[in-house]
Amino acid sequence: MSAEEAFTDDLMVLEEEAMKVSEQVQAYHRKLMAPIWEKRREMVKKIPNFWNQVFTNSTLSEMDPTDNDIEAIENLVDFHVEYDDNKPDYRKVTATFKKNNVFKNETLVKEFTIDPESDATVISKSTIDYHENKAPNQKKRKANDDDDDFDGMEFLDWFSNDDARMGILLTEDIFPNALDYYQGDESDEDIDEEIELGSDSEGNRVVNSSLDFYN
Template sequence: MSIDEATEKALMALDDESMKIAEQVQAYNRKLMTPLWTKRRDILKKIPGFWGQAIGNTPMFGLATGDSDVEALENLVDFHVEYDEKNPDYRKVVATFKKNDVFKNETLTKEYTINPEEGKVLAKSTIDWHSGKEPNSKKRKNDADEDDDEFAASFVEWFADDDIRPGIMLSEEVFPNALEYYQGLDIDDDDEDDDEEIDLASEDEEDEEEEAPKVKKAKK
């Protein structure tokens, strides 16, 4: 059954309003979480290889990691995302590395906005590669052509390009859920597993109720 034009417009207006409310909720959630992320940052610095493993566990970066990316991630000692309460679309990603044989920079940064229609890179790093470690753009293109179904990106090269898609993954998924990615957990699968556990628990309870013997009342 089709709906009339006026009703469709009213529903679309409500949908737009709900999206704005969802964005406000996310912004408020980030505001509440920021102090906790700051405390977490100090703790994670004490765990060797934490961020390298967390980022390497994502399909987006795990599929594209060449030797240079692997070495860079092994030397990643700190990773942080800065948000702006007054500009909810703004993100600044900061990655700090130990001295390594891939590039000379100790810190790589990238600033961008994530709005799907107007998202753009505001500032990016210029990577000072060590001799012989420069990315092979031809090889990267061939790798991308071989696997068009999976979008993959180089973590290091991303800091110097104009693509915001990896940044959305890093700032909206990896950074807030760092522990889950470090442990290699699939967040969506976890939700499904929880539902299955609840269903199984309910079935077990029903079985126990059916099998439990009835207690006879004592005679007076």
């Protein structure tokens, strides 16, 4: 092994150590933020259309939302993420909706893991009870699945499918930064940077390797 190769190997080991530290920092940050997010959850229930505004200002709105997605988000009254201090890769997403013309469920829940060293894995998912003629077109969905360039949003369908990738964006960016998105404080440039790097509660950029799944 040449000196250059040995140096490259050392750099890779150092980078892995840095990523592990970053993941520990993020886990600790989530633990400290949990009670604050609970307080926020109760406070924003008094704000009409809070979560609709959050999602409208987020990067998801740029991903070709379906009509079902748009109506679902317009009727979204609560959106919450649960983390597990003992299982840093675990996520549980719970979304609560008003009565709407798309589906009958009041609550949709999805559990998954986002281990950056393997793949995002779905643990459990909801079965969506659509109103008549509102279920997604299966032929169109298959065509989209076969299209490598398809970048559709599919927010609602995500709760019932086996794909966990969108959950990374939901739990690592949109949920933690909900107030920023609601206020519209984030420019497009800032959003792009945060998807790549993430940010802490003070606005400082931190490495967020788990978001690489979504890119």
